[in-house]
Amino acid sequence: MTGLGDLLDELVADIDALLLFSQDGSAFETFNEPDVSTVVVAKENTVDADEFVELPLDFTDVGGRIRFGIEGALGQELITEDDEVVCLTRSFEENDVDTIIRIRADEFTQTGVYSLFTNSRPDADVVRDVLEVAIELGKKGQKGKPVGALFVVGDAGKVMNKSRPLSYNPFEKSHVHVGDPIVNVMLKEFSRLDGAFVISDSGKIVSAYRYLEPAAEGVDIPKGLGARHMAAGAITRDTNAIAVVLSESDGMVRAFKAGDIVLELDPEEY
Numbered sequence: 001m002t003g004l005g006d007l008l009d010e011l012v013a014d015i016d017a018l019l020l021f022s023q024d025g026s027a028f029e030t031f032n033e034p035d036v037s038t039v040v041v042a043k044e045n046t047v048d049a050d051e052f053v054e055l056p057l058d059f060t061d062v063g064g065r066i067r068f069g070i071e072g073a074l075g076q077e078l079i080t081e082d083d084e085v086v087c088l089t090r091s092f093e094e095n096d097v098d099t100i101i102r103i104r105a106d107e108f109t110q111t112g113v114y115s116l117f118t119n120s121r122p123d124a125d126v127v128r129d130v131l132e133v134a135i136e137l138g139k140k141g142q143k144g145k146p147v148g149a150l151f152v153v154g155d156a157g158k159v160m161n162k163s164r165p166l167s168y169n170p171f172e173k174s175h176v177h178v179g180d181p182i183v184n185v186m187l188k189e190f191s192r193l194d195g196a197f198v199i200s201d202s203g204k205i206v207s208a209y210r211y212l213e214p215a216a217e218g219v220d221i222p223k224g225l226g227a228r229h230m231a232a233g234a235i236t237r238d239t240n241a242i243a244v245v246l247s248e249s250d251g252m253v254r255a256f257k258a259g260d261i262v263l264e265l266d267p268e269e270y
């Protein structure tokens with residue numbers, strides 16, 4: 001067992017910070033060491049940690065979760081780019097902590113996933129609620145068939161000015177918010193038809209069926225993605241909105257900010 005013991009020793013030698021992806025009190029007690037800064041990355045700060053990054057989603061994919069934690073810790077200046085960081089997290093749902101990963105904080109290019117939630121026009125919980133609707137829609141489809149959808153969130157006045165209606169707006173006189181259970185049913189129902197949903201900073205559904213006409217110069221989206229993704233990228237460059245797209249063709253959920261894809265999730269994994 002010495003080889004294995006040495007490997008574990010090397011993994012944790014001379015680290016600058018520990019990222020603990022758990023809100024379990026006993027895990028915090030066990031791993032919180034006086035001379036290493038311990039950052040808790042979890043949905044809630046139940047352990048009352050001084051250094052805490054809030055996870056807005058479950059991030060079933062370990063890489064995506066770690067990326068979010070590191071970007072969050074960098075964003076809050078809890079760690080610096082040349083820090084050696086150990087992440088304790090889980091790979092299997094049944095466990096709390098079963099995985100140890102060592103990485104330098106600047107070892108991967110930041111995607112901006114943390115700032116999608118924290119430094120965007122819309123409220124963080126609105127962004128999260130929209131992502132959850134898109135994920136759920138992607139999992140179930142519409143009556144078993146794959147469905148696509150485009151949600152433009154935040155800076156709604158400007159988004160409305162850069163778009164036009166494709167049909168009557170079923171949300172014209174309503175005051176409903178994303179996250180209300182009934183609204184999620186409505187959003188799913190209306191996603192069968194063309195165009196985008198426009199949602200305000202605070203989560204009010206402003207419109208369905210909008211055809212977006214943003215300026216598209218300088219928007220560079222991966223080959224293979226079509227008009228819906230192009231419109232999503234472009235509107236987030238042309239306004240301060242963010243966009244969430246569920247692709248009908250590959251089933252992925254992608255979030256755009258300032259013209260770039262900052263998050264890519266597979267609903268099947270949720």
Ligand SMILES: Nc1ncnc2c1ncn2[C@@H]1O[C@H](COP(=O)(O)OP(=O)(O)OP(=O)(O)O)[C@@H](O)[C@H]1O
Nearest residue numbers: 148194195196211212226227228229231247248249
């Ligand atoms: N500018 C736009 N504004 C709003 N909706 C749009 C716009 N362009 C396309 N869409 C919507 O996206 C749908 C799919 O278009 P298209 O196949 O070109 O996009 P895509 O990026 O390939 O998306 P998907 O992966 O879902 O197929 C259209 O039927 C339309 O409802």
Ligand SMILES: [Mn+2]
Nearest residue numbers: 225226227249
């Ligand atoms: Mn397509």
